[in-house]
Amino acid sequence: MYLNIKATKNNTFDAIVVGSGMTGGFAAKELTEKGLTVLMIERGREIKHPEDYDTAMKQPWEIEHRGKITAHSAEEHWANKRFGNLVNEEAGSFFTDDKANPYIEKRPFDWIRAYHTGGKSMHWGRQSYRFNKQDFEANAKEGIGIDWPIRYEDLAPWYTYVEKFVGVSGQKEGLDVLPDGDFLPAMPLFAPELHFKQKMLEKFNRPVTVGRVANLSQPQAWHTKLGRASCQYRNKCVRGCPYGAYYSSLSGAIPAANLTKRLTMLHDSIVAEIIYDEQRQKATGVRVINQQTKQVEEYFAKIIFLNAGAMNTAALLLNSKSNRFQQGLGNDSDQVGRNIMDHHLGVGATASIEGFLDDYVYGQRPNALYIPRFRNWGNDKQAYLRGFGYQGGASREGWNRGVNADGFGGDFKQNLTKPGQWTIGFGGFGEVLPNPANRMYLDPNRTDQWGIPMIVFDAAFGENEIAMRKDMMNAAMEMMDAAGFKNITGYNRPEVHLGLGIHEMGTARMGRDPKTSVLNAFNQVHDCKNVFVTDGAAMTSSSCVNPSITYMALTARAADYAVKALKKREL
Amino acid sequence: MNRRDVIKNVALMLGGAFSAPTLMAMNHWENATQAHVNGTAFSLSSSQRTIVAEIAELILPKTDTPGAKDVGVPAFIEMMMKDCYAQAEQQSFMEGLVLIEQTKFLDLNESERKGVLKYLEQETKAEMVARQMKQTKMGDNDDHEDIKKAPKGLPFWRLIKELTLLGYFTSEEGIKASFEYVQIPGKLENIKLQPNQKAYAY
């Protein structure tokens, strides 16, 4: 008996955070900085910043397969490889082994995962844009899904707070469609991009800006304090940055939480279930399975933050069954696992640019140009709802232009040592509407190697997305044409499914009514208020902008609320 | 155009480098290569290995800077084909290579060899255009089936050219001889290109 009590005591913290990725890291930082002891539980292996970035300083010739994916890695990463070249030797070890962690596709779902310290913050593209006012209002206005329980103004100060900490390089533009944030100096646009920007303003009155990106163009004192330095413009961020110049949970939030000495981290520990106390009507802790030893352990806390990524968070809720919650914790509304959203991509255009032959660039920009949403905005009206933004940019061709060009031999070789002509390409990120039929659930029979029910995906793009995609390609071609570019080629990759936008969200949405939503305006599970969900699962609509900065802002806001409520003994 | 036609055309172009028996053997050729590639792991005979090396060197020959052979491109190509390509590509690579073997490539003089490659290049161009059209058509998820049942590998010339360039321009000697290699730029700037300036490599 005595031993048990002691074990329980050792395993008890003020707060538990499930997942160490983009949002888990931020939750841990906020909660520890506000005085709580925090246990952060991560299912994957430990990666230490920066010493475990094994490939970061490798020269091109030291990478055996030179950026291509080996058949072995492709087999191991049968889902992750759909994203592109990321599971090569430069970054492959930072993506989940799909063979060991399988899921079921009733309809295809491109699930890109990263199970390790930092989750997907390890290799995100760092594009960071605020949602705009309409993003929070459109559902209600158009009768789509349910209304957000918050508005832009609720989140605005938290955006600022997060942007400051993270460090976002960007250009203020004063646009309603893309609200400005707290920015570090912007990275430059290149000569043909400036020409393009000018033409788009003249011909369509469409603004073009440089990407807003979480790379330190000018580190501030609070960045340097965490050991983060200025970006060196190598654009090898996917390998992990030895300078901590781009934001990740590893370079930013976890070091900050560690400074408080109130953070404890567990690795290789899969949270399988949330423990619910029927009498106190609260969650009391979590049940954890060690991924190596399969040993089960319980941990306890006053509040629990779920930050396992939208799909795993929903799976965890669904797997947490009790007398009170027979369909899974917080699932009275039957909305857990539904309304999967993402951004649809893989559609856009490329072109070649004549001229600008004496313009060149020194350094590699870990960033792109950004064309904010212009569809269904202002006076524009389309047959489909919502819109998309484009990301891309111009660059001078390198040696690889030789692959598809005619010729071989000495002159051919010599020619490839010079920069080629400028080309441009950009692709859309389109908003996906919430649809309860787009869902994931737990398979009633099949379990993974740890005995946890496997996730089944049953979701696909709807008519709105498909109609938008056609326009995304055509509008890109039209803009390139208007800029005077040549050899314009549109693309609309047919093998893209939900998930490939790597922005999965929506599976435990926020709302005003417990009957139609899972979380309230402060990300609390409606009928289990000491459980907070602040990853992408919480999203009520998707906007078309990259979402992580919004997830982090929601996380910081919820953490602030949670600590205040704890102090008032409301939780 | 089928493969026999290709060989016939190459033969015509080269003034009849093929014997009648060789042309007749073509009848069984396609099945034979299929059998060869399926089942067994990708591997090259020593004459095929020599052909690969000779083609790589023709693509990027030694000049005042090293050539493909100097920097180990031939072995790189074989390793990449083995490690990184699915069966469809291994098959199309072998098909193309066998085709070249049939032209008695190693017995040809340099200008004849170049002729074969030029012919191959034109053939490949047409095939690549057709593939490109497939990729860019207005996909609205209807043509999934279409995509799935097109497992034909990239053509041999496209594969060997890409791998030759990749192997060469990412090798230490290749990079340093060809470009201004900058491991850590430290800044990002719009600049003016100087006359004869080499490209940067990072």
Ligand SMILES: Cc1cc2nc3c(=O)[nH]c(=O)nc-3n(C[C@H](O)[C@H](O)[C@H](O)COP(=O)(O)OP(=O)(O)OC[C@H]3O[C@@H](n4cnc5c(N)ncnc54)[C@H](O)[C@@H]3O)c2cc1C
């Ligand atoms: C290639 C790529 C590019 C991207 N680019 C951008 C971009 O430019 N801008 C942008 O905004 N977003 C981008 N994203 C998306 C971004 O990475 C995600 O939105 C973000 O990481 C989500 O944060 P999260 O905390 O919800 O999940 P994650 O960061 O994935 O973290 C979840 C963590 O929880 C752990 N976990 C899961 N289940 C359990 C469990 N049961 N128990 C314990 N731990 C668990 C996981 O191992 C993981 O470490 C990109 C993603 C990828 C892959």
Ligand code: SF4
């Ligand atoms: S581009 Fe900047 S952030 Fe990315 S790896 Fe290089 S130094 Fe780090």
